[in-house]
Amino acid sequence: MSTPHVVMGLLASGPKHGYDLKRAHDVRLPRAKPLAFGQVYATLGRLLRDGLVVAAGQDRDGGPDRTAYTLTDSGLAALMTWMRTVEPPMPHLGGTLLTKVVVTLLVAGVDQARGFLAAQREAHVARLRELTAVKTDPEATLGDVIAADYGIAHLDADLRWLTTTLDRVADLHREVTAE
Amino acid sequence: MKAPQKDAPLRSTSPPGPRGFLQARGLVRSYGHTPALRGVTLDVREGEILAVTGPSGCGKSTLLHCLAGILRPDAGEVVYRDHRIDTASEGARAALRRTEFGVLFQFGQLVAELTAVENVALPLLLAGTGRREARTAALSWLDRLGVAELADQRPGEMSGGQQQRCAVARALVTEPRVLFCDEPTGSLDSLTGEQVLGHLVRLARDQRTTVLLVTHDPRVAGYADREIVLRDGVVDPTGLGAAAARA
Numbered sequence: 001m002s003t004p005h006v007v008m009g010l011l012a013s014g015p016k017h018g019y020d021l022k023r024a025h026d027v028r029l030p031r032a033k034p035l036a037f038g039q040v041y042a043t044l045g046r047l048l049r050d051g052l053v054v055a056a057g058q059d060r061d062g063g064p065d066r067t068a069y070t071l072t073d074s075g076l077a078a079l080m081t082w083m084r085t086v087e088p089p090m091p092h093l094g095g096t097l098l099t100k101v102v103v104t105l106l107v108a109g110v111d112q113a114r115g116f117l118a119a120q121r122e123a124h125v126a127r128l129r130e131l132t133a134v135k136t137d138p139e140a141t142l143g144d145v146i147a148a149d150y151g152i153a154h155l156d157a158d159l160r161w162l163t164t165t166l167d168r169v170a171d172l173h174r175e176v177t178a179e
Numbered sequence: 180m181k182a183p184q185k186d187a188p189l190r191s192t193s194p195p196g197p198r199g200f201l202q203a204r205g206l207v208r209s210y211g212h213t214p215a216l217r218g219v220t221l222d223v224r225e226g227e228i229l230a231v232t233g234p235s236g237c238g239k240s241t242l243l244h245c246l247a248g249i250l251r252p253d254a255g256e257v258v259y260r261d262h263r264i265d266t267a268s269e270g271a272r273a274a275l276r277r278t279e280f281g282v283l284f285q286f287g288q289l290v291a292e293l294t295a296v297e298n299v300a301l302p303l304l305l306a307g308t309g310r311r312e313a314r315t316a317a318l319s320w321l322d323r324l325g326v327a328e329l330a331d332q333r334p335g336e337m338s339g340g341q342q343q344r345c346a347v348a349r350a351l352v353t354e355p356r357v358l359f360c361d362e363p364t365g366s367l368d369s370l371t372g373e374q375v376l377g378h379l380v381r382l383a384r385d386q387r388t389t390v391l392l393v394t395h396d397p398r399v400a401g402y403a404d405r406e407i408v409l410r411d412g413v414v415d416p417t418g419l420g421a422a423a424a425r426a
Contacts, residue, residue, distance in 0.1 A: 125397070125406060132401035136377055152398055159397045 003035065007043050008052060008071055008079045015056040015070040018044060030143070044069055052078055121162055128155045199258075200225035200389065201246060201357060206255035208241050215241040216252065217412035223357075228380065228390040230403035238412040239393045240361050246391060247280055247359040248272035259357075277306045281355035281388075283379075285362040289334040289342055289349070295321060296330040299348045306353060320348035324378050340371035347379050357389045364399060376402055 010016065010024045018040045025035045047053040052075035058065045071079070134140060135148035201223040208216040215238040223229050223246070231239045244250040246257055248264045249272075257264040259279075264272060276282065281302075289298045299317035304310065321327045324344040334342050343364070350358055363379065364372030380402045383390045392403055400406050408415045 125400070128397060128401040129403070132398075136380065136402070152401065156397050 002082065003039060003043050004047060004052075005079060005082045006035075007040065007047065008075055011053060011069060011071045012076065012079065015068040017059075017066040017068045019066065020068075028143070030147075032147075047075065051075075117162055121159065124155050124159050124162070128152055128159070131155070199223070200260060201391075202256075202258045203242065203246060204256040204258065206242065206245055206252045206257070208238075208245060208250065208252045214412050216245070216255075218255070219409070219412070219414055221407055221414060223389060223391060224405075225356075225389055226387050227405060228383065228392060228403045230392045230394060230400035230406040231409060232394055232397070232400050232406055233409035233415070235395060237409040239395075239409050242409065243359050243361050243391060243393045247282055247357075248275055249282075277302060278353060279356050281350035281353060281358040283346055283350040283358065283360045283363045285365040289345055291334050294331050294333055295326065295337070295345045298334070298345055299352050302349060302353050316352055317348070320352045321345065323382060324348045338371075340367055340375060343367060343371075343375045344378065347375060347382070351379075351382055351386065351388070354386055355388060357391065358383055359391050359393075361393045362395070363392070365394075365396075369398075372399075 006025065006029070007021055010021050010028070016024065018037065021044075022035060022037055022040050025032075025040075044053065048055070048069070052072055053069045054072055056068045056070040058067050060066065131148040131151045135145045135152075137144075140148075199222040203219050203221050206216045206219040207214070217238075219238070219242055231242060233239050241250065245252045245265070248257070248267070252265055255265070259275070264275065267275070289295075290301070293301070296314060296317045299320055300310075300313040303313035303316060308316070318327060318330060321330055324347055326341055326344045326348070329337055329341055329345070334345070337345070343366070347363075350360075358379075360379070364376050367375060376399060380390070382388075390403075392399065394400055
Protein backbone atom coordinates (compact mmCIF):
# COMPACT_ATOMS: atom_id res chain seq x y z
CA MET A 1 0.00 0.00 0.00
CA SER A 2 1.27 3.48 -0.82
CA THR A 3 0.22 5.67 2.12
CA PRO A 4 0.88 9.02 0.37
CA HIS A 5 -1.32 8.03 -2.55
CA VAL A 6 -4.04 6.71 -0.26
CA VAL A 7 -4.00 10.00 1.68
CA MET A 8 -4.10 12.01 -1.54
CA GLY A 9 -6.93 9.81 -2.77
CA LEU A 10 -8.90 10.53 0.38
CA LEU A 11 -8.29 14.27 -0.06
CA ALA A 12 -9.54 14.20 -3.64
CA SER A 13 -13.12 14.53 -2.43
CA GLY A 14 -12.38 17.73 -0.43
CA PRO A 15 -10.29 19.19 2.42
CA LYS A 16 -9.80 17.08 5.52
CA HIS A 17 -7.71 17.23 8.65
CA GLY A 18 -5.66 14.39 10.06
CA TYR A 19 -8.40 12.89 12.21
CA ASP A 20 -10.87 12.85 9.29
CA LEU A 21 -8.27 11.21 7.07
CA LYS A 22 -7.60 8.45 9.56
CA ARG A 23 -11.33 7.82 9.95
CA ALA A 24 -11.91 7.87 6.18
CA HIS A 25 -9.07 5.41 5.72
CA ASP A 26 -10.53 2.99 8.26
CA VAL A 27 -13.95 3.16 6.62
CA ARG A 28 -12.74 2.86 3.04
CA LEU A 29 -10.04 0.24 3.60
CA PRO A 30 -11.18 -1.70 6.67
CA ARG A 31 -9.07 -4.72 5.82
CA ALA A 32 -5.90 -2.87 4.93
CA LYS A 33 -2.93 -2.61 7.25
CA PRO A 34 -3.97 -0.23 10.05
CA LEU A 35 -2.89 3.37 9.54
CA ALA A 36 -1.58 5.07 12.69
CA PHE A 37 -2.32 8.76 13.38
CA GLY A 38 1.42 9.39 13.41
CA GLN A 39 1.69 7.99 9.91
CA VAL A 40 -1.11 10.27 8.69
CA TYR A 41 0.59 13.42 10.03
CA ALA A 42 4.04 12.36 8.84
CA THR A 43 2.61 11.68 5.39
CA LEU A 44 0.80 15.03 5.33
CA GLY A 45 4.10 16.71 6.26
CA ARG A 46 5.89 15.13 3.31
CA LEU A 47 3.04 15.93 0.90
CA LEU A 48 3.06 19.53 2.12
CA ARG A 49 6.83 19.76 1.65
CA ASP A 50 6.51 18.42 -1.89
CA GLY A 51 3.71 20.81 -2.80
CA LEU A 52 1.18 18.05 -3.33
CA VAL A 53 -1.18 19.36 -0.62
CA VAL A 54 -1.68 22.79 1.01
CA ALA A 55 -3.25 23.92 4.26
CA ALA A 56 -6.87 24.87 3.72
CA GLY A 57 -7.72 26.55 7.02
CA GLN A 58 -8.04 25.68 10.66
CA ASP A 59 -10.92 24.84 12.89
CA ARG A 60 -11.38 24.03 16.54
CA ASP A 61 -13.96 21.51 17.60
CA GLY A 62 -13.80 21.86 21.38
CA GLY A 63 -10.09 21.07 21.35
CA PRO A 64 -6.85 22.36 19.88
CA ASP A 65 -6.68 23.99 16.43
CA ARG A 66 -6.82 21.48 13.59
CA THR A 67 -5.42 22.15 10.15
CA ALA A 68 -7.34 20.91 7.17
CA TYR A 69 -5.46 20.04 3.98
CA THR A 70 -6.45 20.02 0.36
CA LEU A 71 -4.95 18.55 -2.76
CA THR A 72 -3.00 20.88 -5.10
CA ASP A 73 -3.10 20.60 -8.90
CA SER A 74 0.27 18.87 -8.89
CA GLY A 75 -0.99 16.57 -6.13
CA LEU A 76 -3.95 15.62 -8.28
CA ALA A 77 -1.65 15.05 -11.27
CA ALA A 78 0.63 12.83 -9.17
CA LEU A 79 -2.35 10.86 -7.97
CA MET A 80 -3.64 10.36 -11.52
CA THR A 81 -0.22 9.20 -12.68
CA TRP A 82 -0.08 6.67 -9.85
CA MET A 83 -3.55 5.43 -10.67
CA ARG A 84 -2.62 4.90 -14.31
CA THR A 85 0.64 3.10 -13.55
CA VAL A 86 0.45 -0.71 -13.77
CA GLU A 87 1.94 -2.41 -10.72
CA PRO A 88 4.77 -4.91 -11.22
CA PRO A 89 3.03 -8.24 -11.99
CA MET A 90 5.06 -10.28 -9.52
CA PRO A 91 5.12 -8.22 -6.34
CA HIS A 92 5.37 -11.19 -3.97
CA LEU A 93 8.40 -12.99 -5.34
CA GLY A 94 10.66 -11.40 -2.78
CA GLY A 95 8.26 -12.23 0.03
CA THR A 96 8.78 -14.22 3.17
CA LEU A 97 7.05 -17.28 1.78
CA LEU A 98 9.37 -17.67 -1.18
CA THR A 99 12.42 -17.06 0.98
CA LYS A 100 11.38 -19.62 3.58
CA VAL A 101 10.41 -22.30 1.05
CA VAL A 102 13.55 -21.85 -0.97
CA VAL A 103 15.86 -21.76 2.04
CA THR A 104 14.13 -24.80 3.59
CA LEU A 105 14.47 -26.80 0.39
CA LEU A 106 18.07 -25.89 -0.09
CA VAL A 107 19.22 -26.09 3.52
CA ALA A 108 17.03 -28.65 5.28
CA GLY A 109 16.13 -31.06 2.45
CA VAL A 110 12.97 -32.31 0.82
CA ASP A 111 11.32 -33.93 3.88
CA GLN A 112 11.52 -30.80 5.99
CA ALA A 113 10.44 -28.69 3.06
CA ARG A 114 7.46 -30.96 2.50
CA GLY A 115 6.48 -30.61 6.16
CA PHE A 116 6.75 -26.86 5.99
CA LEU A 117 4.81 -26.74 2.75
CA ALA A 118 2.05 -28.95 4.16
CA ALA A 119 1.70 -26.66 7.18
CA GLN A 120 1.86 -23.58 4.97
CA ARG A 121 -0.74 -25.02 2.63
CA GLU A 122 -3.07 -25.73 5.53
CA ALA A 123 -2.69 -22.14 6.74
CA HIS A 124 -3.39 -20.84 3.24
CA VAL A 125 -6.48 -23.01 2.85
CA ALA A 126 -7.77 -21.91 6.27
CA ARG A 127 -7.30 -18.25 5.35
CA LEU A 128 -8.97 -18.83 1.99
CA ARG A 129 -11.98 -20.28 3.82
CA GLU A 130 -12.07 -17.28 6.17
CA LEU A 131 -12.08 -14.85 3.25
CA THR A 132 -14.73 -16.89 1.46
CA ALA A 133 -16.87 -16.66 4.60
CA VAL A 134 -16.33 -12.87 4.66
CA LYS A 135 -17.52 -12.45 1.09
CA THR A 136 -20.51 -14.78 1.44
CA ASP A 137 -21.72 -13.14 4.63
CA PRO A 138 -25.13 -11.60 3.83
CA GLU A 139 -23.99 -8.46 5.69
CA ALA A 140 -20.85 -8.06 3.55
CA THR A 141 -20.50 -4.76 1.71
CA LEU A 142 -19.27 -4.65 -1.87
CA GLY A 143 -16.01 -3.27 -0.45
CA ASP A 144 -15.66 -6.35 1.78
CA VAL A 145 -16.31 -8.63 -1.20
CA ILE A 146 -13.79 -6.87 -3.43
CA ALA A 147 -11.13 -6.88 -0.69
CA ALA A 148 -11.79 -10.59 -0.04
CA ASP A 149 -11.59 -11.32 -3.78
CA TYR A 150 -8.14 -9.80 -3.89
CA GLY A 151 -6.93 -11.92 -0.97
CA ILE A 152 -8.51 -15.08 -2.39
CA ALA A 153 -6.94 -14.57 -5.80
CA HIS A 154 -3.48 -14.23 -4.22
CA LEU A 155 -3.97 -17.19 -1.90
CA ASP A 156 -5.11 -19.24 -4.89
CA ALA A 157 -1.94 -18.28 -6.75
CA ASP A 158 0.19 -19.10 -3.71
CA LEU A 159 -1.48 -22.51 -3.33
CA ARG A 160 -0.78 -23.43 -6.94
CA TRP A 161 2.72 -22.07 -6.60
CA LEU A 162 3.37 -24.05 -3.41
CA THR A 163 2.63 -27.30 -5.20
CA THR A 164 4.50 -26.65 -8.41
CA THR A 165 7.51 -25.17 -6.62
CA LEU A 166 7.93 -28.28 -4.53
CA ASP A 167 7.66 -30.31 -7.71
CA ARG A 168 10.44 -28.34 -9.35
CA VAL A 169 12.74 -28.06 -6.37
CA ALA A 170 12.41 -31.75 -5.54
CA ASP A 171 13.69 -32.47 -9.06
CA LEU A 172 16.48 -29.98 -8.53
CA HIS A 173 17.34 -31.58 -5.20
CA ARG A 174 17.71 -34.99 -6.89
CA GLU A 175 19.83 -33.47 -9.61
CA VAL A 176 22.12 -31.77 -7.13
CA THR A 177 22.55 -34.83 -4.89
CA ALA A 178 23.27 -37.07 -7.91
CA GLU A 179 26.37 -35.04 -8.80
CA MET B 180 -34.48 -42.09 6.49
CA LYS B 181 -36.74 -41.05 3.69
CA ALA B 182 -37.54 -44.26 1.76
CA PRO B 183 -34.59 -45.45 -0.21
CA GLN B 184 -35.89 -49.00 0.20
CA LYS B 185 -38.79 -48.43 -2.14
CA ASP B 186 -37.56 -50.87 -4.78
CA ALA B 187 -35.31 -53.14 -2.80
CA PRO B 188 -34.04 -52.81 0.74
CA LEU B 189 -30.49 -51.72 1.35
CA ARG B 190 -28.57 -54.39 3.20
CA SER B 191 -27.64 -53.40 6.69
CA THR B 192 -23.98 -53.71 7.56
CA SER B 193 -22.99 -56.27 10.09
CA PRO B 194 -22.07 -55.92 12.83
CA PRO B 195 -23.68 -52.53 13.48
CA GLY B 196 -21.39 -50.14 15.24
CA PRO B 197 -20.56 -46.50 15.75
CA ARG B 198 -20.51 -45.60 12.09
CA GLY B 199 -20.33 -42.24 10.41
CA PHE B 200 -22.81 -40.68 8.06
CA LEU B 201 -21.29 -41.56 4.70
CA GLN B 202 -18.12 -43.60 4.57
CA ALA B 203 -15.74 -45.03 2.02
CA ARG B 204 -13.61 -47.94 3.17
CA GLY B 205 -10.66 -49.02 1.04
CA LEU B 206 -12.32 -48.17 -2.26
CA VAL B 207 -10.66 -49.58 -5.36
CA ARG B 208 -11.89 -48.91 -8.89
CA SER B 209 -10.21 -49.33 -12.24
CA TYR B 210 -11.14 -48.59 -15.83
CA GLY B 211 -9.69 -51.52 -17.73
CA HIS B 212 -6.07 -51.66 -16.62
CA THR B 213 -6.04 -48.05 -15.45
CA PRO B 214 -6.55 -47.66 -11.71
CA ALA B 215 -8.64 -44.66 -10.65
CA LEU B 216 -9.03 -45.42 -6.94
CA ARG B 217 -6.39 -47.42 -5.10
CA GLY B 218 -7.81 -47.75 -1.60
CA VAL B 219 -9.65 -44.60 -0.57
CA THR B 220 -10.96 -44.36 2.97
CA LEU B 221 -12.83 -41.32 4.21
CA ASP B 222 -15.71 -40.22 6.42
CA VAL B 223 -18.19 -37.60 5.34
CA ARG B 224 -19.84 -35.97 8.34
CA GLU B 225 -23.51 -35.15 8.37
CA GLY B 226 -24.23 -31.53 7.48
CA GLU B 227 -20.71 -30.65 6.39
CA ILE B 228 -19.51 -29.31 3.07
CA LEU B 229 -16.53 -31.43 2.13
CA ALA B 230 -14.31 -30.52 -0.81
CA VAL B 231 -12.49 -33.29 -2.64
CA THR B 232 -9.64 -31.76 -4.57
CA GLY B 233 -6.62 -32.91 -6.50
CA PRO B 234 -5.14 -32.73 -9.97
CA SER B 235 -6.90 -34.01 -13.08
CA GLY B 236 -7.05 -37.78 -13.18
CA CYS B 237 -6.51 -38.25 -9.44
CA GLY B 238 -9.78 -40.18 -9.08
CA LYS B 239 -11.99 -37.56 -7.48
CA SER B 240 -14.90 -37.91 -9.91
CA THR B 241 -14.73 -41.69 -9.64
CA LEU B 242 -14.86 -41.37 -5.86
CA LEU B 243 -17.95 -39.16 -6.12
CA HIS B 244 -19.64 -41.63 -8.47
CA CYS B 245 -18.91 -44.51 -6.07
CA LEU B 246 -20.17 -42.61 -3.03
CA ALA B 247 -23.34 -41.57 -4.89
CA GLY B 248 -24.04 -45.16 -5.89
CA ILE B 249 -23.61 -44.41 -9.59
CA LEU B 250 -20.57 -46.68 -9.93
CA ARG B 251 -19.81 -49.87 -8.07
CA PRO B 252 -16.25 -50.10 -6.71
CA ASP B 253 -14.18 -53.16 -7.61
CA ALA B 254 -13.34 -53.56 -3.92
CA GLY B 255 -14.06 -51.78 -0.65
CA GLU B 256 -17.27 -50.57 0.94
CA VAL B 257 -19.52 -47.54 0.71
CA VAL B 258 -21.68 -47.19 3.80
CA TYR B 259 -24.48 -44.65 4.07
CA ARG B 260 -26.18 -44.42 7.45
CA ASP B 261 -25.28 -48.00 8.32
CA HIS B 262 -26.31 -49.38 4.94
CA ARG B 263 -23.99 -50.73 2.28
CA ILE B 264 -24.52 -48.94 -1.00
CA ASP B 265 -21.92 -50.76 -3.04
CA THR B 266 -23.70 -54.09 -2.67
CA ALA B 267 -27.26 -52.73 -2.92
CA SER B 268 -29.40 -53.62 -5.92
CA GLU B 269 -29.58 -51.25 -8.88
CA GLY B 270 -33.16 -50.47 -7.91
CA ALA B 271 -32.23 -49.58 -4.35
CA ARG B 272 -29.38 -47.38 -5.53
CA ALA B 273 -31.62 -45.62 -8.05
CA ALA B 274 -34.23 -45.08 -5.33
CA LEU B 275 -31.54 -43.63 -3.08
CA ARG B 276 -30.57 -41.14 -5.78
CA ARG B 277 -34.21 -40.15 -6.24
CA THR B 278 -34.86 -39.55 -2.56
CA GLU B 279 -31.78 -39.16 -0.37
CA PHE B 280 -29.12 -38.00 -2.84
CA GLY B 281 -28.90 -35.10 -5.27
CA VAL B 282 -26.32 -34.87 -8.03
CA LEU B 283 -25.01 -31.81 -9.85
CA PHE B 284 -22.52 -32.01 -12.68
CA GLN B 285 -20.32 -29.45 -14.43
CA PHE B 286 -22.82 -29.04 -17.24
CA GLY B 287 -26.28 -28.93 -15.72
CA GLN B 288 -27.56 -31.60 -18.10
CA LEU B 289 -31.01 -30.16 -18.23
CA VAL B 290 -33.42 -31.88 -20.60
CA ALA B 291 -33.38 -29.66 -23.69
CA GLU B 292 -37.01 -30.30 -24.60
CA LEU B 293 -38.39 -29.34 -21.18
CA THR B 294 -38.88 -25.88 -19.69
CA ALA B 295 -36.99 -24.84 -16.57
CA VAL B 296 -39.90 -25.60 -14.27
CA GLU B 297 -40.46 -28.98 -15.93
CA ASN B 298 -36.77 -29.82 -15.55
CA VAL B 299 -36.80 -28.92 -11.86
CA ALA B 300 -40.04 -30.78 -11.21
CA LEU B 301 -38.75 -33.93 -12.93
CA PRO B 302 -37.07 -35.60 -9.90
CA LEU B 303 -40.24 -35.10 -7.86
CA LEU B 304 -42.42 -36.61 -10.60
CA LEU B 305 -40.07 -39.58 -10.83
CA ALA B 306 -40.35 -40.00 -7.07
CA GLY B 307 -44.14 -40.12 -7.32
CA THR B 308 -45.11 -36.57 -6.36
CA GLY B 309 -48.27 -35.24 -8.01
CA ARG B 310 -47.89 -32.95 -11.00
CA ARG B 311 -49.36 -29.83 -9.39
CA GLU B 312 -47.40 -30.25 -6.17
CA ALA B 313 -44.19 -30.89 -8.10
CA ARG B 314 -44.70 -27.77 -10.20
CA THR B 315 -45.35 -25.64 -7.11
CA ALA B 316 -42.20 -26.93 -5.42
CA ALA B 317 -40.17 -26.44 -8.60
CA LEU B 318 -41.32 -22.84 -8.92
CA SER B 319 -40.41 -22.22 -5.30
CA TRP B 320 -36.88 -23.54 -5.86
CA LEU B 321 -36.44 -21.55 -9.06
CA ASP B 322 -37.44 -18.49 -7.05
CA ARG B 323 -34.86 -19.30 -4.36
CA LEU B 324 -32.21 -19.50 -7.05
CA GLY B 325 -33.31 -16.14 -8.46
CA VAL B 326 -34.47 -17.52 -11.83
CA ALA B 327 -38.24 -17.73 -11.32
CA GLU B 328 -38.78 -15.53 -14.36
CA LEU B 329 -37.21 -18.24 -16.54
CA ALA B 330 -39.70 -20.91 -15.49
CA ASP B 331 -41.22 -21.33 -18.94
CA GLN B 332 -37.99 -21.06 -20.93
CA ARG B 333 -36.09 -24.01 -22.32
CA PRO B 334 -32.36 -24.50 -21.65
CA GLY B 335 -31.43 -23.30 -25.14
CA GLU B 336 -32.88 -19.91 -24.31
CA MET B 337 -30.81 -19.47 -21.13
CA SER B 338 -27.22 -18.48 -20.38
CA GLY B 339 -24.85 -21.05 -18.88
CA GLY B 340 -25.21 -19.50 -15.44
CA GLN B 341 -29.00 -19.53 -15.65
CA GLN B 342 -28.96 -23.17 -16.73
CA GLN B 343 -26.70 -24.08 -13.84
CA ARG B 344 -28.98 -22.29 -11.37
CA CYS B 345 -31.86 -24.38 -12.70
CA ALA B 346 -29.67 -27.47 -12.30
CA VAL B 347 -29.01 -26.50 -8.67
CA ALA B 348 -32.76 -26.11 -8.14
CA ARG B 349 -33.31 -29.52 -9.69
CA ALA B 350 -30.65 -31.09 -7.49
CA LEU B 351 -32.16 -29.59 -4.33
CA VAL B 352 -35.89 -29.88 -5.11
CA THR B 353 -36.16 -33.30 -3.46
CA GLU B 354 -34.43 -31.83 -0.38
CA PRO B 355 -31.74 -34.50 -0.45
CA ARG B 356 -29.69 -35.36 2.60
CA VAL B 357 -26.54 -35.45 0.48
CA LEU B 358 -25.70 -33.37 -2.56
CA PHE B 359 -22.89 -34.59 -4.80
CA CYS B 360 -21.36 -31.86 -6.96
CA ASP B 361 -18.76 -32.56 -9.64
CA GLU B 362 -17.05 -29.33 -10.72
CA PRO B 363 -20.41 -27.54 -10.42
CA THR B 364 -19.09 -24.22 -11.70
CA GLY B 365 -16.37 -25.54 -13.98
CA SER B 366 -18.11 -24.39 -17.15
CA LEU B 367 -18.89 -20.87 -15.92
CA ASP B 368 -16.91 -17.63 -15.82
CA SER B 369 -15.60 -16.79 -12.36
CA LEU B 370 -18.24 -14.25 -11.31
CA THR B 371 -21.17 -16.34 -12.57
CA GLY B 372 -19.63 -19.44 -11.01
CA GLU B 373 -19.30 -17.61 -7.73
CA GLN B 374 -22.95 -16.56 -7.80
CA VAL B 375 -24.10 -20.11 -8.50
CA LEU B 376 -21.83 -21.49 -5.79
CA GLY B 377 -22.99 -18.85 -3.33
CA HIS B 378 -26.62 -19.87 -3.88
CA LEU B 379 -25.79 -23.56 -3.68
CA VAL B 380 -23.85 -23.30 -0.42
CA ARG B 381 -26.35 -20.98 1.25
CA LEU B 382 -29.31 -23.18 0.38
CA ALA B 383 -27.46 -26.36 1.35
CA ARG B 384 -26.61 -24.87 4.74
CA ASP B 385 -30.21 -23.72 5.21
CA GLN B 386 -31.41 -27.27 4.51
CA ARG B 387 -28.57 -28.86 6.52
CA THR B 388 -27.72 -30.80 3.39
CA THR B 389 -24.39 -32.59 3.39
CA VAL B 390 -22.39 -31.57 0.32
CA LEU B 391 -19.56 -33.40 -1.37
CA LEU B 392 -17.87 -30.90 -3.66
CA VAL B 393 -15.41 -32.24 -6.21
CA THR B 394 -13.21 -29.52 -7.66
CA HIS B 395 -9.70 -28.81 -8.85
CA ASP B 396 -10.09 -25.12 -7.97
CA PRO B 397 -8.87 -23.97 -4.52
CA ARG B 398 -11.25 -21.01 -4.67
CA VAL B 399 -14.23 -23.37 -4.99
CA ALA B 400 -12.81 -25.54 -2.20
CA GLY B 401 -12.75 -22.38 -0.08
CA TYR B 402 -16.53 -22.66 0.27
CA ALA B 403 -16.16 -26.00 2.06
CA ASP B 404 -15.81 -26.68 5.77
CA ARG B 405 -13.10 -29.25 5.15
CA GLU B 406 -10.98 -30.53 2.32
CA ILE B 407 -9.37 -33.79 1.38
CA VAL B 408 -6.84 -34.07 -1.41
CA LEU B 409 -6.65 -37.10 -3.68
CA ARG B 410 -3.43 -38.05 -5.38
CA ASP B 411 -3.11 -40.96 -7.78
CA GLY B 412 -6.21 -42.63 -6.40
CA VAL B 413 -5.43 -42.33 -2.69
CA VAL B 414 -6.02 -39.69 -0.04
CA ASP B 415 -2.94 -37.52 0.31
CA PRO B 416 -2.54 -36.58 3.99
CA THR B 417 -0.12 -33.76 3.16
CA GLY B 418 -2.49 -32.15 0.67
CA LEU B 419 0.40 -31.53 -1.68
CA GLY B 420 -0.77 -33.67 -4.56
CA ALA B 421 1.73 -34.78 -7.13
CA ALA B 422 4.62 -32.99 -5.51
CA ALA B 423 4.73 -35.29 -2.50
CA ALA B 424 4.64 -38.36 -4.70
CA ARG B 425 7.54 -37.23 -6.83
CA ALA B 426 9.77 -35.99 -4.03
